[in-house]
Amino acid sequence: MNLYRLLQKRVATGKPVRVGLIGAGKFGSMFLSQVPTTPGLEVAAIADLSPDRARAACRRVGWTEDRIAATRFVDDAGAMIAAPDVEVVVEATGHAPAGIAHARRAIREGKHIVMVNVEADVLAGPLLAREAEAAGVVYSLAYGDQPALICELVDWARACGFPVIAAGKGTKYLPEYHASTPETVWPYYGLTAEQAKLGGMNPQMFNSFLDGTKSAIEMAAVANASGLTPAPDGLAFPAVGTHEMAERLRPGNEGGLHHAGQVEVISSVHRDGGAVKNDLRWGVFVVFEAPNEYARRCFAEYGVVTDASGRHSALYRPFHLIGLELNVSILSAALRKEATGAPTGFRGDVVSTAKRDLRAGEVLDGEGGACVWGRLMTAGDSVRRGGLPIGLANRVPLVRDVAVGQAVTWEDVRVDVGDEAYRYRRAMEGVFGG
Numbered sequence: 001m002n003l004y005r006l007l008q009k010r011v012a013t014g015k016p017v018r019v020g021l022i023g024a025g026k027f028g029s030m031f032l033s034q035v036p037t038t039p040g041l042e043v044a045a046i047a048d049l050s051p052d053r054a055r056a057a058c059r060r061v062g063w064t065e066d067r068i069a070a071t072r073f074v075d076d077a078g079a080m081i082a083a084p085d086v087e088v089v090v091e092a093t094g095h096a097p098a099g100i101a102h103a104r105r106a107i108r109e110g111k112h113i114v115m116v117n118v119e120a121d122v123l124a125g126p127l128l129a130r131e132a133e134a135a136g137v138v139y140s141l142a143y144g145d146q147p148a149l150i151c152e153l154v155d156w157a158r159a160c161g162f163p164v165i166a167a168g169k170g171t172k173y174l175p176e177y178h179a180s181t182p183e184t185v186w187p188y189y190g191l192t193a194e195q196a197k198l199g200g201m202n203p204q205m206f207n208s209f210l211d212g213t214k215s216a217i218e219m220a221a222v223a224n225a226s227g228l229t230p231a232p233d234g235l236a237f238p239a240v241g242t243h244e245m246a247e248r249l250r251p252g253n254e255g256g257l258h259h260a261g262q263v264e265v266i267s268s269v270h271r272d273g274g275a276v277k278n279d280l281r282w283g284v285f286v287v288f289e290a291p292n293e294y295a296r297r298c299f300a301e302y303g304v305v306t307d308a309s310g311r312h313s314a315l316y317r318p319f320h321l322i323g324l325e326l327n328v329s330i331l332s333a334a335l336r337k338e339a340t341g342a343p344t345g346f347r348g349d350v351v352s353t354a355k356r357d358l359r360a361g362e363v364l365d366g367e368g369g370a371c372v373w374g375r376l377m378t379a380g381d382s383v384r385r386g387g388l389p390i391g392l393a394n395r396v397p398l399v400r401d402v403a404v405g406q407a408v409t410w411e412d413v414r415v416d417v418g419d420e421a422y423r424y425r426r427a428m429e430g431v432f433g434g
Helices: 003-013 026-037 052-059 067-068 077-082 096-109 120-135 146-160 176-179 191-196 205-210 213-228 242-248 295-303 327-338 381-385 420-432
Strands: 017-022 041-047 072-074 088-091 112-113 140-141 164-171 262-267 284-289 312-317 348-354 363-365 370-376 392-399
Touching: 003 327, 017 026, 017 077, 017 262, 017 327, 026 041, 041 052, 041 077, 041 327, 052 067, 052 077, 067 176, 067 381, 072 077, 072 191, 072 327, 077 096, 096 112, 096 120, 096 420, 112 120, 112 327, 120 213, 120 348, 120 420, 140 146, 146 164, 146 213, 146 312, 164 213, 164 242, 176 392, 191 205, 191 327, 205 213, 213 262, 213 348, 213 370, 327 370, 370 381
Parallel strands: 017 041, 017 088, 041 072, 088 112, 112 140, 164 262
Antiparallel strands: 164 284, 284 312, 348 370, 363 392
16 A cells, blocks of 8 residues: 555665566556656666667557657666666567566566566476575566465455455357367457458457457466365356355355365356356456455445355456556566565466367477367366366377377376476476476
């Protein structure tokens, strides 16, 4: 609640919080749009594969030519990270192996790292967070993205003394989405391929939002940061409105959860495609419990919406603002030395799962592609099966067939065992064990 006050103190000293941004895509651009209206926060440098594209992004979000001229635009992220005037590094590439490399470089250089790249966080975040802690720097999930906002709600409930029953987010889900490919994705969004192209929309990225992969990745991040855990069968995507979360998101015979303390994603549409009343498609939630009879009575006295027992309630936020809210993570790291969510263990994982019958010799095309989607699993189940993480399922050849709906394992593919991301991931499994 005091971030702005702390920032004004930095302004008074003449030492602004200086950021190095890696990746000027949509998330990065949304962050950049807020910089001119945040005195005390400056972007020292932007690293992008195309510096000219990054400059164009700055113009598009309203930067003046003077501000652009005062910012370094480079294609060498490593050099930017090492620059002495960068205090906080924002990793917003969305590429898991690159994210791991950038985060490790930032940690070695003594820089705080805000990991917009949730794909990298889910692939090896627990080990990255441990490295950062040992180095005395902050490793943080990105505020504005749903995992950090969910973690904030969980923290609120626990700090108040309320046991957490469930937490998660909303999305639009139907089972058929799991088979969607970049070639079939646009009709699900009500678009033609031509309309999507005019809008500069990446079909593989948008397909990862649709086919269940992104939901799995985000819930794995929440599990690893909050201590909540996935159900053994992964996400169920129950169709639930905000008015019925407390009643339906309970464990056992009482509701739709496998256990108390679960991560889950709720759908904004029923399985027949009909709209859910009071849906939470863009939002996040936490379901919590009154710990005693007195608290239950207080719920009733203050108009808290509960289940039939009066003991369970839900708090939710109806939307999230992505990069427009990223300043909260940056300032929290720089001014408080505190993360807005960070992995504390390896509890959830996202395993590549065949969208169709796959044949030996095919090359997997990664998250949102035509071959696999990411299924949420408990980390223990993933490690026991030898599941191939979705973050390493790109440009990897199959050495044997995998039936539709089956998990792809390490033994099903030929990996480059010398690859740094692969080695770091396997090291993380060795340290945390699932």
